[in-house]
Amino acid sequence: MEADKKLIRDLTPEIEKTSIKWYITFFIFFAFFAIGIYGLILQIDKGHIVTGMRDNVVWGFYIVNFIFFMGLSYSGALISGVLHLFHTGWRKPVIRMAELITIISLIIGPFFIFFCIGRLDRLYFLFIHPRIQSPITWDVIAICTDLFGCFIYLYLSFIEDFAILRDYTELNVPPWKKKLYKTLSLGFTGTEKQRKILSNARMIMAAMIIAIAIIVYSVLAWIFGVTLQPGWHSTIFGPYFVIAAVFSGTGLLIILMWIFRKIYHLEEYITKRHFVNVGVLLTIIAAFYGYFTFSDYLTKWYGSIKMDSILIDKLFTDYYSLFIFANYIGILLPCIIIAFPKFRTIPSITVAAVIAVTALWVNRYIIVIPTLETPFLPIQDTRPDWINYSPTWIEWSLTLAGVSVFAMLFMLVSKIAPIISISEMQEKDKIEILK
Amino acid sequence: MKKKIIYTILLLILLPVFSVYLFSQEITVISPYIQLQYFKNTDDQRILQTTLTYSKNRMELPLPGMEISFFTVGDQKELVATALTDNKGVARFELKSDTRLKAGKDGMWAFSSEFKGNDTIEAGASEITVKDVRLEMVLTQIDSIKTITVNAFIKENGTEKPVSGEVVKVYVPRMFSLLQVSELTLDDAGTASVEFPSDLPGDKDGNVTIIAKFEENQIFGNVEKRETLTWGLPTDYSVPVTHRALWTKTAPKWMIYTLSVLLAGVWGHYLFALISLIRIRIDAKKQEAKDEYRI
Numbered sequence A: 001m002e003a004d005k006k007l008i009r010d011l012t013p014e015i016e017k018t019s020i021k022w023y024i025t026f027f028i029f030f031a032f033f034a035i036g037i038y039g040l041i042l043q044i045d046k047g048h049i050v051t052g053m054r055d056n057v058v059w060g061f062y063i064v065n066f067i068f069f070m071g072l073s074y075s076g077a078l079i080s081g082v083l084h085l086f087h088t089g090w091r092k093p094v095i096r097m098a099e100l101i102t103i104i105s106l107i108i109g110p111f112f113i114f115f116c117i118g119r120l121d122r123l124y125f126l127f128i129h130p131r132i133q134s135p136i137t138w139d140v141i142a143i144c145t146d147l148f149g150c151f152i153y154l155y156l157s158f159i160e161d162f163a164i165l166r167d168y169t170e171l172n173v174p175p176w177k178k179k180l181y182k183t184l185s186l187g188f189t190g191t192e193k194q195r196k197i198l199s200n201a202r203m204i205m206a207a208m209i210i211a212i213a214i215i216v217y218s219v220l221a222w223i224f225g226v227t228l229q230p231g232w233h234s235t236i237f238g239p240y241f242v243i244a245a246v247f248s249g250t251g252l253l254i255i256l257m258w259i260f261r262k263i264y265h266l267e268e269y270i271t272k273r274h275f276v277n278v279g280v281l282l283t284i285i286a287a288f289y290g291y292f293t294f295s296d297y298l299t300k301w302y303g304s305i306k307m308d309s310i311l312i313d314k315l316f317t318d319y320y321s322l323f324i325f326a327n328y329i330g331i332l333l334p335c336i337i338i339a340f341p342k343f344r345t346i347p348s349i350t351v352a353a354v355i356a357v358t359a360l361w362v363n364r365y366i367i368v369i370p371t372l373e374t375p376f377l378p379i380q381d382t383r384p385d386w387i388n389y390s391p392t393w394i395e396w397s398l399t400l401a402g403v404s405v406f407a408m409l410f411m412l413v414s415k416i417a418p419i420i421s422i423s424e425m426q427e428k429d430k431i432e433i434l435k
Numbered sequence B: 001m002k003k004k005i006i007y008t009i010l011l012l013i014l015l016p017v018f019s020v021y022l023f024s025q026e027i028t029v030i031s032p033y034i035q036l037q038y039f040k041n042t043d044d045q046r047i048l049q050t051t052l053t054y055s056k057n058r059m060e061l062p063l064p065g066m067e068i069s070f071f072t073v074g075d076q077k078e079l080v081a082t083a084l085t086d087n088k089g090v091a092r093f094e095l096k097s098d099t100r101l102k103a104g105k106d107g108m109w110a111f112s113s114e115f116k117g118n119d120t121i122e123a124g125a126s127e128i129t130v131k132d133v134r135l136e137m138v139l140t141q142i143d144s145i146k147t148i149t150v151n152a153f154i155k156e157n158g159t160e161k162p163v164s165g166e167v168v169k170v171y172v173p174r175m176f177s178l179l180q181v182s183e184l185t186l187d188d189a190g191t192a193s194v195e196f197p198s199d200l201p202g203d204k205d206g207n208v209t210i211i212a213k214f215e216e217n218q219i220f221g222n223v224e225k226r227e228t229l230t231w232g233l234p235t236d237y238s239v240p241v242t243h244r245a246l247w248t249k250t251a252p253k254w255m256i257y258t259l260s261v262l263l264a265g266v267w268g269h270y271l272f273a274l275i276s277l278i279r280i281r282i283d284a285k286k287q288e289a290k291d292e293y294r295i
Helices: A005-011 A020-046 A061-085 A089-116 A135-167 A175-184 A192-225 A237-264 A272-303 A306-315 A320-339 A346-372 A393-416 A422-434 B002-022 B253-294
Strands: B033-040 B046-056 B059-062 B067-073 B077-084 B090-095 B109-115 B124-130 B133-142 B145-156 B159-162 B167-173 B178-185 B191-195 B208-217 B221-229
Touching: A005 A422, A020 A393, A061 A089, A061 A135, A061 A192, A061 A237, A061 A346, A061 A393, A089 A135, A089 A237, A089 A272, A089 A393, A089 A422, A135 A175, A135 A192, A135 A422, A135 B253, A192 A237, A192 B253, A237 A272, A237 A346, A272 A306, A272 A320, A272 A346, A306 A346, A320 A346, B033 B109, B033 B124, B046 B067, B046 B109, B077 B090, B133 B208, B133 B221, B145 B167, B145 B178, B145 B208, B178 B191, B178 B208
Parallel strands: B033 B221
Antiparallel strands: B033 B046, B046 B059, B046 B090, B067 B077, B067 B109, B109 B124, B133 B145, B145 B159, B145 B191, B167 B178, B167 B208, B208 B221
16 A cells, blocks of 8 residues: 555654654643542542532533533534545545544543442443333443444544555554554555445445434433423424534534644645535534524423423523523524635634534533423422532533543544545545546 | 653652542541430330431431440439440330339439440430320221220329320321321320221221321320221222333333344444455455465
C-alpha cells in the first residue's frame, strides 16, 4: 500500500513524536480526571448523600450527561453512516472524527449510569435477572449491541490506514507500533478482491449503524417516554431525541474540526467548505429540532393536564433563563449565524456550534430535573432541599472528568492512528486526477 | 528526562487522591439520643426497650452494637441486665416474673437505661416510670352487632381500681401498618365500648386481629391486648393465573419475537462483517504465499 508522503506526514502529526504541548494538554485533562476520581471515591465511601440527588430528584447531572454523551455517540454514527453510504464528496476529512465521536462517547456515556446507581455491587443483576419488558433491559442490550457494531465499523474504516502506515518505511515509530499496524491491518495489500470485500462490509455496516443509532437512541428516549411522569410521557420523544442527538453531534463535529484544524495545521484538508457544509447540516437539523421542541411543548400546554401545566409553569418561572437559552437562543442563534452568507466564517460557525452543543446539554437538564421536581404525590413536610435539585461539586467534577476523558481518548487515538483517513483522502486525490 | 518529569507529575496528581485517608485524623464525637420505653404485651410479658440513635445531616441514624445497661430504680439503683443494640439501634430486656420490682410511694416502678459511651460517642441515659395496669378486651357479638369492650384496672393497696379518663386505641393490622378502628376514653368504671365495622376485609376465612392498646401512655407506657377472630369479611387474595403481560414474569410473545428478530438481524450483519475481515486475512495470506513463491 503506497501513499503520498506529504499526506501521511500531515495527517499523522503525533504518531512519530509527542510534542510538549501534547503532554501539557494531556496533563491538564488528567488533572480534571483525577479530581473527578477523588469525587467518585468520596461518593462511593459516603454514599449519594454527597450529591444533590434526593428522594424526589433521583436523577441529576449524571443522567443528563449519560443522555448527552449517548446522543453524541449516536449522532456520530448517523453522520458518518449517512456520509459514507451516500458517498458525499466532502465527507472524507470529517468522517473519521464522526466515527471517533461515536466510539469515545459510547465508552464514556454508560459510566454516568454507574455513578447514578446506589448499589454498584448489584449491577450484574441487570444481566443475570433481566426482564425483557423493562426499558432498562432494552437499553442495556441496545448499548452493548451498538458498542460492538461501532467498534467493527470503526475498525473497518481503519484497516486501509493501518496498511498504509505498516508499509510506510520512513515512519519513525517504535517496533511495537509497527507490529500493531501489521497485526491490525490483517495483511491488507489493497488487491481488488480485498477492496471489494472491505467496501461491501463497510457499506453494510454503515447502513446498520444508521439503523442501530436510530433504534438505540429511541430506546433511551422510551425510558422516559413510557413512564407516566409529567413532561416525559410523550409519543414524540423517540424521534425528538434522535433529532436532538444529531443536532448536538453535528455541533461537536464542527468544534472538533476547528480544534484539529488549529492544532495540527490541517487548513489544507479541512477547509471553509467543510465548515459551511456541516454548518448548513446543523441549520437544517436545528430547524427540525426546533419544530419538535415546539410541537412537544405546545401539545402539553394546550392539553392543560394539571401536572403538565404545573411543569410548564415551572419551566417559565424557576427555569426561565435555562429554558430560553436551550429552546430559543440555542436553536435560533446557530440558524441565524449560518443562514446568512455574510456570517459564514469558520470562527462564527464554530461559535454557533458551541452554542448549539451547550444549549442541547441544558435542554437535557430541563427535561430531566423539573419533571422530577414535579411529583404527582407531594410528600408532606419535606425539606426544600429534598425536592429541589442543586448539583454538588462532586457532580460537577465527574462531569468535567467525563469531558476530560473524551479529550484524552481523542488525544491517545491521535498517537496511534491518523485523525483524518489517509485512504479516504487518497481516494479523493485519485478521483480528482481522473477528472 | 522527559519521561521522569511526566511520571513525577502523574504521581503528584494521584497522591492527593489516595492521601485523603492516610492523613485524615479528624475525629468527630457523636451526641446520641437515648430513649427508654416500657411494653406489656398481650401475654403479659414486660419488656424494657432502649433505642440509641444519632442525628447526621438531619437524619436519625441507628447506633448498632452498643452495650446498654438496664436498671431498676428504687431506694437504690440496681443493674438488672445489659444488652447490645441491634441494627436498628434497639436493645431489649424482658422483665421476668422473678425480677424484683419495688414500687414507689405513688405505686410507680422506675427504670433507667444507660449507655457508657466511648471514644467517638458520648454517654447517655434515659429514665421512665410506669404503673402496672391490667387491660382487658372483651369481644361480643349479638345478632350482627359486634362490640369491642375494653376495661382497665390498677392495683392499689391490694385491691383493683378502675382506670378512668385514659385513652385506649383500637387497631386492626393491615398490610403495611395498623388501621385505627377507634379511639376510646375510659369512663369512671374503667370501661369503654365501640361497635366493630361490619365491612372490614379479613383473610379468606374472615379472620382479623383486633388490638387494643395504651400507646405511649404517660402512666402505663405501652400496654396491649390482641385477639384474632372471624369478624372480617372473607376475602380471596389469590393471584389470578398468570398470563403474559408487561407486569408478569413472562413477557408478551410479540415483544420477545420483535426483540429476537431485531437482534438476529443486527448480529447477523455483524457476523457478515467479521467474516469479511477473515476473508481479507485469508486473501492476504494467499497473496503473501504467492509473493514468496515468485521470489
